Amino acid sequence: MGAQVHGAQSFDAAKRGKIVFSEDAMNTVKKIMSRYPEGRTKSALIPVLHVAQAEFGGWLSPEVMDYVASVLKIEPIEVFEVASFYTMFNLKPVGKVVIEVCQTSSCWLNGAEDIVKYIEKKLHIKVGETSSDGMFTLKVAECLGSCGTAPMMQCGASFHENLTYEKVDKILADYKADGRLRSYTDKDYKNTL
Amino acid sequence: MGRKLLLHNDHVPGIHTLDVYRANGGYASVEKALKTMTPDQVTDEVKKSGLRGRGGAGFPTGMKWSFLAKPEGVPRYLVCNADESEPGTFKDRYLMEHIPHALIEGMITASYALGARKSYIYIRGEYFYVSRILEQAIDEAYAAGLLGENIMGSGFSHDCYVQVGAGAYICGEETALLESLEGKRGNPRIKPPFPAVAGLYGCPTVVNNVETIAAVVPIVNMGGEEYAKIGVGKSTGTKLISASGHINKPGVYEIELGITVEEFIYSEQYCGGIRNSKKLKAVVAGGSSVPILPTDLILKTAKGEPRLMTYESLSDGGFQTGTMLGSGGFIVMDEDTSIVKNLFTFSRFYHHESCGQCSPCREGTGWMEKILKKFLDGTAVESDVDLLWDIQSKIEGKTICPLGEAAAWPVAAAIRHFRHEFEEIAKKKKFNDVSHYERLRKANA
Ligand SMILES: Cc1cc2nc3c(=O)[nH]c(=O)nc-3n(C[C@H](O)[C@H](O)[C@H](O)COP(=O)(O)O)c2cc1C
Numbered sequence: 001m002g003a004q005v006h007g008a009q010s011f012d013a014a015k016r017g018k019i020v021f022s023e024d025a026m027n028t029v030k031k032i033m034s035r036y037p038e039g040r041t042k043s044a045l046i047p048v049l050h051v052a053q054a055e056f057g058g059w060l061s062p063e064v065m066d067y068v069a070s071v072l073k074i075e076p077i078e079v080f081e082v083a084s085f086y087t088m089f090n091l092k093p094v095g096k097v098v099i100e101v102c103q104t105s106s107c108w109l110n111g112a113e114d115i116v117k118y119i120e121k122k123l124h125i126k127v128g129e130t131s132s133d134g135m136f137t138l139k140v141a142e143c144l145g146s147c148g149t150a151p152m153m154q155c156g157a158s159f160h161e162n163l164t165y166e167k168v169d170k171i172l173a174d175y176k177a178d179g180r181l182r183s184y185t186d187k188d189y190k191n192t193l
Numbered sequence: 194m195g196r197k198l199l200l201h202n203d204h205v206p207g208i209h210t211l212d213v214y215r216a217n218g219g220y221a222s223v224e225k226a227l228k229t230m231t232p233d234q235v236t237d238e239v240k241k242s243g244l245r246g247r248g249g250a251g252f253p254t255g256m257k258w259s260f261l262a263k264p265e266g267v268p269r270y271l272v273c274n275a276d277e278s279e280p281g282t283f284k285d286r287y288l289m290e291h292i293p294h295a296l297i298e299g300m301i302t303a304s305y306a307l308g309a310r311k312s313y314i315y316i317r318g319e320y321f322y323v324s325r326i327l328e329q330a331i332d333e334a335y336a337a338g339l340l341g342e343n344i345m346g347s348g349f350s351h352d353c354y355v356q357v358g359a360g361a362y363i364c365g366e367e368t369a370l371l372e373s374l375e376g377k378r379g380n381p382r383i384k385p386p387f388p389a390v391a392g393l394y395g396c397p398t399v400v401n402n403v404e405t406i407a408a409v410v411p412i413v414n415m416g417g418e419e420y421a422k423i424g425v426g427k428s429t430g431t432k433l434i435s436a437s438g439h440i441n442k443p444g445v446y447e448i449e450l451g452i453t454v455e456e457f458i459y460s461e462q463y464c465g466g467i468r469n470s471k472k473l474k475a476v477v478a479g480g481s482s483v484p485i486l487p488t489d490l491i492l493k494t495a496k497g498e499p500r501l502m503t504y505e506s507l508s509d510g511g512f513q514t515g516t517m518l519g520s521g522g523f524i525v526m527d528e529d530t531s532i533v534k535n536l537f538t539f540s541r542f543y544h545h546e547s548c549g550q551c552s553p554c555r556e557g558t559g560w561m562e563k564i565l566k567k568f569l570d571g572t573a574v575e576s577d578v579d580l581l582w583d584i585q586s587k588i589e590g591k592t593i594c595p596l597g598e599a600a601a602w603p604v605a606a607a608i609r610h611f612r613h614e615f616e617e618i619a620k621k622k623k624f625n626d627v628s629h630y631e632r633l634r635k636a637n638a
């Protein structure tokens with residue numbers, strides 16, 4: 001196992017002392033909620049969970065899910081049901097950058113397995129684990145729609161394609177130097193073809 | 194040079210912006226439809242065009258639209274399926290990323306035909322950055338009066354929204370998509386009722402693929418009859434093909450339906466042949482769900498005729514000797530590829546993606562993955578091939594949605610055409626796994 005991850009330490013909310021959306025996030029949430037007809041705000045659940053995951057340290061704790069339920073005025077179980085169904089929601093703490101290497105056919109045909117092994121060795125972790133500095137969690141994923149630029153991996157909103165070992169070195173070094181939590185909702189995504 | 198109707202502008206600098214898109218003829222279909230045509234006339238042009246759904250099933254789009262129930266006082270919805278998760282498929286991403294307005298324009302024109310006041314584009318969560326590109330395009334369209342109240346003074350009002358998913362292939366199935374859009378788990382619904390009668394929020398809904406909706410633009414602009422002149426028989430118009438695997442030029446290509454498979458694989462205009470001067474071994478022509486075919490059957494039908502890139506020609510011979518056009522996810526494998534291991538990646542995928550509602554799918558996909566793993570571990574016995582066949586044969590027709598079948602077909606086809614590969618591993622009790630980079634090193638030595 002990789003080292004323990006202290007998800008709570010990167011919690012923006014924890015810094016503020018309680019789980020509440022920042023003003024920015026709340027505005028996004030309100031905008032999302034306005035897209036549906038009267039009485040259908042539950043439709044906002046998945047997009048809002050993405051906002052919550054980005055806002056509260058990269059994963060959805062039970063407290064965060066309860067909070068989302070209260071914002072959308074639905075039952076907590078309705079949130080958990082959904083959060084546990086979709087692979088992009090993390091129900092356990094993760095590193096600041098979650099690396100997801102596609103392992104399906106076209107990527108496999110182009111060396112995805114070698115890329116996974118290379119990252120495992122480089123970060124001294126196995127798939128599913130987090131590096132001891134809490135920086136990276138390594139995962140495998142199913143086809144991410146980059147089959148023509150295989151092999152590829154996704155880190156937050158960014159797609160890294162046509163991977164080579166050298167490219168992986170550079171990408172991971174850049175993330176490490178940057179040190180920020182990366183999420184699917186990042187505005188400064190990067191696509192490296 | 195084949196004719197291009199969807200990607201003709203993809204390399205124009207700034208084509209993702211409204212100004213450049215309009216300067217290149219963009220939004221003409223909205224103007225034409227809203228100002229000079231009735232909604233039914235738009236639907237008629239789509240019917241005449243022969244356009245078939247580009248999401249995988251190939252259902253005639255005009256017919257689907259005409260099934261839409263229109264009860265008084267009940268809202269109707271258009272939902273765009275941008276979930277694109279079928280392994281080997283990345284055409285919708287290319288279109289939305291590079292020419293987002295092509296989709297928005299199609300959404301407006303199609304919504305006008307259907308009488309939809311609101312529409313949603315449901316895009317897979319992994320494409321979050323693409324959702325931002327679409328949202329920017331939508332903002333531009335609102336600012337220019339192409340969305341919102343009384344578009345171009347026509348009296349037609351429309352709002353279009355982007356909704357992101359969160360990583361579930363099953364949400365590409367249209368009723369699972371609607372569940373997801375309502376904020377629930379992506380469990381497919383039992384049909385009937387079909388979405389045309391009871392879809393989003395129980396209201397009449399049309400669900401169409403990104404490419405289908407984008408194709409409405411050239412159809413309205415040129416007229417359905419003109420569009421239908423492109424292609425062969427019931428395969429009209431152009432189709433986006435996502436090409437990947439062991440080819441020299443992977444990427445998204447717009448083809449006129451009707452070119453030969455051979456031309457698509459070997460010509461410089463498209464895939465540019467097999468990489469590293471290797472020989473072709475097999476092709477999965479329409480995304481992971483369609484049957485794999487060996488070289489002789491993908492290039493020629495069982496009757497010896499050249500295989501064409503059309504719905505009919507690719508399915509010629511049924512599943513015994515044919516396949517399907519599917520989503521257009523064209524995966525090419527060279528002579529060194531292990532069909533068994535490729536199949537394993539597919540089976541692992543379907544097991545991961547089964548929503549779990551039906552036992553044959555939930556359990557069957559797990560068993561198939563497990564048995565295939567035995568082959569890779571070298572612990573499979575010869576009777577495991579028959580066991581695998583038996584399991585796949587017990588899924589089809591016994592599930593709520595077609596994911597079960599999509600999981601079974603690739604297994605059946607791999608055994609049908611490459612049984613000897615399974616038997617050889619079982620006999621030798623050894624699977625020779627060669628790493629990709631090892632292969633490359635040897636090839637370059
Ligand atoms: C398991 C499964 C996954 C699917 N995934 C997609 C998809 O990602 N995109 C898509 O357009 N259609 C997908 N479909 C097909 C849709 O259910 C539906 O037929 C399609 O969106 C209709 O649009 P069209 O008529 O324009 O093709 C999928 C179907 C199944 C059974």
Ligand code: SF4
Nearest residue numbers: 548550551554592594
């Ligand atoms: S066939 Fe599979 S994916 Fe489809 S509803 Fe049944 S269990 Fe779910």
Ligand code: FES
Nearest residue numbers: 102107144146147
């Ligand atoms: S197979 Fe890896 S992105 Fe499609």
